[in-house]
Amino acid sequence: MPKLLLIARDFPPAVNGLAAHSHFMVEILSSQFSSITVICERRQNGDDGFASCTCNLDIVTFSSQSELRHIVLNLIKVEPPDVVLLQYVPHMWGRAGVAPYIVVLLAQIRLSVGVPVITFVHEMFYDWSWSPKRALLSLIHRAQLLAVGSLSKTIIVTNEYRRRKLSKHWPSKVCRVPAGNVSARKDECLRRKFFNWPCIVWFGTLSEGQRLEQLVKAFCLVAAEVKQLRLVLVGAFDVDGSQFTLLQEICQEHGCSKRLVVHGYASDDDISDILSNSVACVHVNKSGPSGRRSVIAAYARSGRPMICIDGHETDPEFHDRENVLLIDDGDIDGTAQAILSVIEDQTLSDRLAIGAKDLYMENWSDNAIRERLVSILGVYY
Numbered sequence: 001m002p003k004l005l006l007i008a009r010d011f012p013p014a015v016n017g018l019a020a021h022s023h024f025m026v027e028i029l030s031s032q033f034s035s036i037t038v039i040c041e042r043r044q045n046g047d048d049g050f051a052s053c054t055c056n057l058d059i060v061t062f063s064s065q066s067e068l069r070h071i072v073l074n075l076i077k078v079e080p081p082d083v084v085l086l087q088y089v090p091h092m093w094g095r096a097g098v099a100p101y102i103v104v105l106l107a108q109i110r111l112s113v114g115v116p117v118i119t120f121v122h123e124m125f126y127d128w129s130w131s132p133k134r135a136l137l138s139l140i141h142r143a144q145l146l147a148v149g150s151l152s153k154t155i156i157v158t159n160e161y162r163r164r165k166l167s168k169h170w171p172s173k174v175c176r177v178p179a180g181n182v183s184a185r186k187d188e189c190l191r192r193k194f195f196n197w198p199c200i201v202w203f204g205t206l207s208e209g210q211r212l213e214q215l216v217k218a219f220c221l222v223a224a225e226v227k228q229l230r231l232v233l234v235g236a237f238d239v240d241g242s243q244f245t246l247l248q249e250i251c252q253e254h255g256c257s258k259r260l261v262v263h264g265y266a267s268d269d270d271i272s273d274i275l276s277n278s279v280a281c282v283h284v285n286k287s288g289p290s291g292r293r294s295v296i297a298a299y300a301r302s303g304r305p306m307i308c309i310d311g312h313e314t315d316p317e318f319h320d321r322e323n324v325l326l327i328d329d330g331d332i333d334g335t336a337q338a339i340l341s342v343i344e345d346q347t348l349s350d351r352l353a354i355g356a357k358d359l360y361m362e363n364w365s366d367n368a369i370r371e372r373l374v375s376i377l378g379v380y381y
Contacts, residue, residue, distance in 0.1 A: 001034035178291025186272030218335035288314030323355030
């Protein structure tokens, strides 16, 4: 059986999205390879959680750029893998996303060793800005991505918007594989009731483009009509941050501050329980629902209705009122009406729940992701 080398700056016990996704890659690909070697940054000792890995797994750590280069090139020469999978997130590899050493490393692998490199592009570049510093960084990121893409045999992106964008440069090189279900993975049969009252749930991070004020203001309108309803905010963020103070003030003005539950961090099992017992799961990032957002996979797996802002990155498989209820960016009244519709119209709620589950099985289940990855990686071994 073939051998895989995975290069990822972060890996468990590190706790972040890239580490979780790299862990996910190993889990779903372990049955396809005789051995997987992961090269990641050195961390404190901790539980790696790999009891389920079915292949030989080696984890090799580095603490500097030069050590990373030495380890990768030496390992490839001594025991060449059939394929190299690189996790590419600019700001993870370099300060402010500037990481020319990754380009140099790819060039050395490609030119001196000849092992095919497949790059999983999770983030591309900063958007253009009037800020001179940010504009310069955007230019550097674009040049860096151009080099990384040119040196890679295949580029994997997570949504259709990015596939179209990069296909302008590499028409036959870019593939789409959603990020997958990397969180809220508790088995459905083990999920339990978490709260004793009905709630709508937002799960995420305070990334750019979040419209939490829109969500909270809409919730306040709904709360006046649905007396027991709560809005629960879950994620690895500071619950005492200034943004949440502002959200609490908005609720206080409407007399429903006690019904905004800023839960903050929750274990993976607890997130699974919270999502599965919600009235609806809400995604309010202006970019829209797509395979880029692993939270969408967690929502869909929970089998609850999804309400999402329709943005420029919304993937084509999202169909309004079939598997998602789409709302407009900035439309507070429309958001409130969408929440009320899910609560009051059981037929709509059931249809959205079934549609979300079907969407998960077809696009984000482990089997669906594995099939797509194997079809891409299998070309090279």
